[in-house]
Amino acid sequence: MGSYIHSIEYYLPTSTLSNAKLSQEFPEWEADKIEEKIGIRSRHITSRNETALDLAFNAANKLLEGFDKKLVDFVILCTQSPDYFLPTGACILQDRLGLRKDIGAFDFNLGCSGYIYGLAFAKGLINSHIASNVLLIMAETYSKHIHPSDKSNRSIFGDGAAATLISFSSIENIHKFELGTDGSGKDNLIVKRGGMRNIEFSNQDLPENYLFMNGPEIFNFTLDIVPDLVQKVLLKNNESLDSIDFCIFHQANKFMLEYLRKKMKVDPAKFYLNMLETGNTVSATIPIALKDCLETGLVKTGYKVLLVGFGVGYSWGATIILI
Amino acid sequence: MEKVVFFKKLLAELELEESEIDESSPLHITSLQTLTLMSFLDEHFGIRVKVKDLIGIESVRKLMELIGKDKID
Incomplete structure (x- = not known):
């Protein structure tokens, strides 16, 4: 008995912020040097009214195009840019995605380690027979946390979401x-x-x-x-x-x-x-x-x-x- | 590390504009150069520094003092 990564899909906002654009705002910030140093030329940025939950929905929706959503029996959302303090984003996603109501859902707040913890949660849920198909979604909009004058962090962070389906398997792959x-x-x-x-x-x-x-x-x-x-x-x-x-x-x-x-x-x-x-x-x-x-x-x-x-x-x- | 090698490596790693440097050369570390300098010190001298350690390092001589005179011949 075990678990495996069944599928992954991701969604990035349509708007982008290039190094060239950043250099226009901050002339001392040379586009070529930024790219060479941090390995980033452009990043996707959410619009004013687009949130992490919207990105999460789009990524999950893309994934569920190839999987029967009636089989999803747990939703986990990892974000540090929640739409609300409450209710839990994963609960809202259950409804927006049209998932069953007899399933578990929760959010957790972690950043760059979040995916590893999410896999650990999913594996635990599957191996303890609580769930068979866990929809794990990572969705982040750090751009909304960054002050417009902060050229360093604006250079590094981009917005995006990824949905992973972790499913029951006869052998352990995680x-x-x-x-x-x-x-x-x-x-x-x-x-x-x-x-x-x-x-x-x-x-x-x-x-x-x-x-x-x-x-x-x-x-x-x-x-x-x-x-x-x-x-x-x-x-x-x-x-x-x-x-x-x-x-x-x-x-x-x-x-x-x-x-x-x-x-x-x-x-x-x-x-x-x-x-x-x-x-x-x-x-x-x-x-x-x-x-x-x-x-x-x-x-x-x-x-x-x-x-x-x-x-x-x-x-x-x-x-x-x-x- | 030999002084000459140290000067050459520092010049290259920090992409300094001068054609050559010595102890008396001024050092103005930009934010982009800070991480480079930290990795340079870790890689070549096994020294882990904090940002506060780099405050006041305004010359190559000061940097050499931070590294330790025994580590550069």
């Missing part, structure tokens, strides 16, 4: 997980406005109350955590980097991923790096990358793929899936 948390890093990637702690900030248009990321500290965090995380998940699954066919890490930015890859001595031929036209879509980067890899043939049936997520929280996780 292997063991390694998860981690260190809340002491909370101040290094944070949106202070909008919640209850600093309720007065929501009425102030101060850049510091929007999304704040201490890039160098996040860089240090990844160097501290990721190589060890990879070793632990490989060990737990009796695998090695040599026995893994392909690696998909959270697509944070090119500079960070290249440095991690070199530090861990991962063969570049089996290390995915592509956020050129999407930017960092937070929890959606891994499923978007996995879908692209499946479509382009970089990942094939029978491959063992290492998935690694890390970021805001701090929170991190990794697993190995069999395609």
Whole structure:
């Protein structure tokens, strides 16, 4: 008894923000240098009235074109840009997607590690016979958290959503997980406005109350955590980097991923790096990358793929899936 | 690391405009260069620095002091 990734679809907003456009707004920000450094040329950005839930709906709808929605018996939504404090976005999706009413639904709030945790939830639900077909949706609109004057974060983050169907299988294709948390890093990637702690900030248009990321500290965090995380998940699954066919890490930015890859001595031929036209879509980067890899043939049936997520929280996780 | 090699590597990694540098050269680290410098220090000297450690590093000499004189001949 086990679980497997049945299918993935993703949806990106139609509007885009190019480096050229950013350079027009910020003349000191050279488009070529941004692309070379972070590996991003353009990113998709939601319109004023388009939300993470809309992106989630579109991604899920696309996926359900190829699957009988009556068979979906659990919906999980991962977002840090919810439409409302309440009700839960996944409940709204159940209704908008026309799913059965006798199913479970919940949201969880994680960023770049979210996909790994979502897979862990889905596997647990399936293996405990609570569900057989879990619809896991990652939907993020960080652009709405970023102050217009923040050229650095506007360069890095893009909006997007990805829907994954995880289904019951006679064998286990989603292997063991390694998860981690260190809340002491909370101040290094944070949106202070909008919640209850600093309720007065929501009425102030101060850049510091929007999304704040201490890039160098996040860089240090990844160097501290990721190589060890990879070793632990490989060990737990009796695998090695040599026995893994392909690696998909959270697509944070090119500079960070290249440095991690070199530090861990991962063969570049089996290390995915592509956020050129999407930017960092937070929890959606891994499923978007996995879908692209499946479509382009970089990942094939029978491959063992290492998935690694890390970021805001701090929170991190990794697993190995069999395609 | 030999001084000459250090100067060459620093020049290349930070893509500095000068054709050559030495201890007395000024160093103005932009936000884009910060991560590059951090990875340079980690990769070549095994030093993990925080942003606050780089405040006041306005010359190559200051950077060499941060790295430690024993690590650059």
